[in-house]
Amino acid sequence: xxxxxxxxxxxxxxxxxxxxxxxxxxxxxxxxxxxxxxxxxxxxxxxxxxxxxxxxxxxxxxxxxxxxxxxxxxxxxxxxxxxxxxxxxxxxxxxxxxxxxxxxxxxxxxxxxxxxxxxxxxxxxxxxxxxxxxxxxxxxxxxxxxxxxxxxxxxxxxxxxxxxxxxxxxxxxxxxxxxxxxxxxxxxxxxxxxxxxxxxxxxxxxxxxxxxxxxxxxxxxxxxxxxxxxxxxxxxxxxxxxxxxxx
Numbered sequence: 182x183x184x185x186x187x188x189x190x191x192x193x194x195x196x197x198x199x200x201x202x203x204x205x206x207x208x209x210x211x212x213x214x215x216x217x218x219x220x221x222x223x224x225x226x227x228x229x230x231x232x233x234x235x236x237x238x239x240x241x242x243x244x245x246x247x248x249x250x251x252x253x254x255x256x257x258x259x260x261x262x263x264x265x266x267x268x269x270x271x272x273x274x275x276x277x278x279x280x281x282x283x284x285x286x287x288x289x290x291x292x293x294x295x296x297x298x299x300x301x302x303x304x305x306x307x308x309x310x311x312x313x314x315x316x317x318x319x320x321x322x323x324x325x326x327x328x329x330x331x332x333x334x335x336x337x338x339x340x341x342x343x344x345x346x347x348x349x350x351x352x353x354x355x356x357x358x359x360x361x362x363x364x365x366x367x368x369x370x371x372x373x374x375x376x377x378x379x380x381x382x383x384x385x386x387x388x389x390x391x392x393x394x395x396x397x398x399x400x401x402x403x404x405x406x407x408x409x410x411x412x413x414x415x416x417x418x419x420x421x422x423x424x425x426x427x428x
Contacts, residue, residue, distance in 0.1 A: 191398040192235060193421040195228035196408035197221055197258065199251040200241040206409040218412045225258045231418045236266045237406045243271020259285050267314055275304045282309045290353055292316035293326040296333045299347055306348035315344040320357040341378040349380060356386035366393045368400050375401040391416050391424045398425050
């Protein structure tokens with residue numbers, strides 16, 4: 182499952198970010214900082230084998246270039262797995278999103294497209310309810326787009342309220358200030374967003390320890406996306422699932 186308002190269980194979602202056909206993790210979203218972790222299918226299957234209930238897929242080249250540069254690699258993952266997937270990166274039109282949903286993706290993640298044309302959220306949701314996750318990536322308290330390179334002139338709270346009204350199923354909130362650094366999370370922005378919107382918030386960015394996972398759970402977020410910490414072996418997916426199950 183993807184984060185759902187009807188389900189109170191906090192979910193730990195592994196990230197499979199793809200660049201040039203390989204799994205990578207970036208530091209603060211900057212190209213050139215990537216560390217590679219091999220084949221996307223192998224990574225996806227590893228997370229499923231260790232208990233993942235949802236996979237978070239990102240076409241990083243798509244996020245930067247505006248078109249799905251890793252479509253073949255992503256499609257191969259979708260074909261290979263049997264758990265729900267949420268996919269972002271390079272989805273710029275409603276037709277792109279609908280094609281992916283009909284292709285087998287469970288939820289599409291819209292960032293730049295939703296900022297530039299908020300009505301796209303309503304357009305897709307009308308045809309495919311509960312299928313749009315709006316990605317709000319924030320740097321210094323401002324939503325950023327185009328692969329985290331341009332400010333959008335709006336705060337995450339302001340944006341989230343609008344997208345909830347347009348039918349978004351969830352908000353994916355990434356704190357770019359801490360993303361990929363393995364130095365810990367910032368919980369205040371997440372908690373503020375959770376309190377400001379009625380739709381689920383999926384947190385992302387900065388998770389380094391099991392304590393970080395627990396801290397994000399306590400904000401009231403519905404789920405957390407974890408990348409570098411899992412790939413670097415800071416903790417296992419099973420350990421992360423176990424600590425939130427204890428709370």
